[in-house]
Amino acid sequence: MQKRIHRLLLVDDDPISLALLSAYFDETDYQLIQANDGVQALDIIQSHPNDYFSAYLFDYRMPNKDGITLLQELKSDVRYEMVPAILQTSADSHEDINRGIQSGAFYYLLKPFSKTHLLSIVEAAVKGFTNHQQIINKTYNQVESAQLLKSGHFTYKTIEQAKNLSNILAFLTPKPQKVAIGLFELLVNAVEHGNLEIGYQEKTMLIHHDQLQAEIQKRLKMTAYKDRFVDVLIERKGQSLLITITDMGNGFDSQPYLDFSIERAMDNHGRGIMMANKLSFDNLRYSEKGNVVFCTIHFD
Secondary structure (H helix, E strand, O other): OOOOOOEEEEEOOOHHHHHHHHHOOOOOOOEEEEEOOHHHHHHHHHOOOOOOOOEEEEEOOOOOOOHHHHHHHHHOOOOOOOOOEEEEEEOOOHHHHHHHHHHOOOEEEEEOOOHHHHHHHHHHHHHHHHHHHHHHOOOOOOHHHHHHOOEEEEEEOOHHHHHHHHHHHHOOOOOHHHHHHHHHHHHHHHHHHHHOOOOHHHHHHHHHOOOHHHHHHHHHHOOOOOOOOEEEEEEEEOOEEEEEEEOOOOOOOOHHHOOOOHHHOOOOOOOHHHHHHHHHOOEEEEOOOOOEEEEEEEOO
16 A cells, blocks of 8 residues: 655745744655745645645744634635644743634644654644544445434444444444544543553653554553453434443543643644544533543534
């Protein structure tokens, strides 16, 4: 299978900043395309297929068309809404970040940032985009099938099974592509952080050293974890679809992960639950213990 080319669109009205930003990618395999403002960026994006870029990286404040306006236009267009946008902004710009979150930006570069932080954020965004594209490409709108559902019960153990199950369940919802992405994030979280008890900081280090997948495979075979599974119940109640995901772990405090945290803005993971909450479901909440998540989808 041919390796996918990951292209990044870099947008900044300051030529020096744009040159420095580009230089940070000199030793990477990313292909870079540059734009000087939001107007030029939108023209470039619309002149290519919708999956041409793996991520957009642009400054929040630009002349002609600023970052938030460009973001809102992209997220309102079904062709580009799933491509991750990385916003550059000041660390004290909480209002800007909140506006960005509401408009669909989940990745941030807080100025000043280092090359290491830049590449970490870009890698996280591109990896998320790749996973989501794989899921979306297998998901089709099956609203008629959703109308037939009364209830369903599933169990799984592995990340690959989580990916497949997210596709199956998404078929039964009115917005399968968006739901599939959120479900995948929640189902993976139930395995990694729930059943396999990989903590947040531990996952950060495993990703940094490219050891996460190896650690997951090791723990799936360990006596303490090998018999654990995740339980998924889906029920139709009136004009709503309820999905309950239960893992066998010790639980966690879910509240900090339901929304954006500036303290975790530069981390190489930790956005999945927030994305599911903001993007995929009409309502999402965790049990007090944190090992059960309840998701609600309303039929229009």
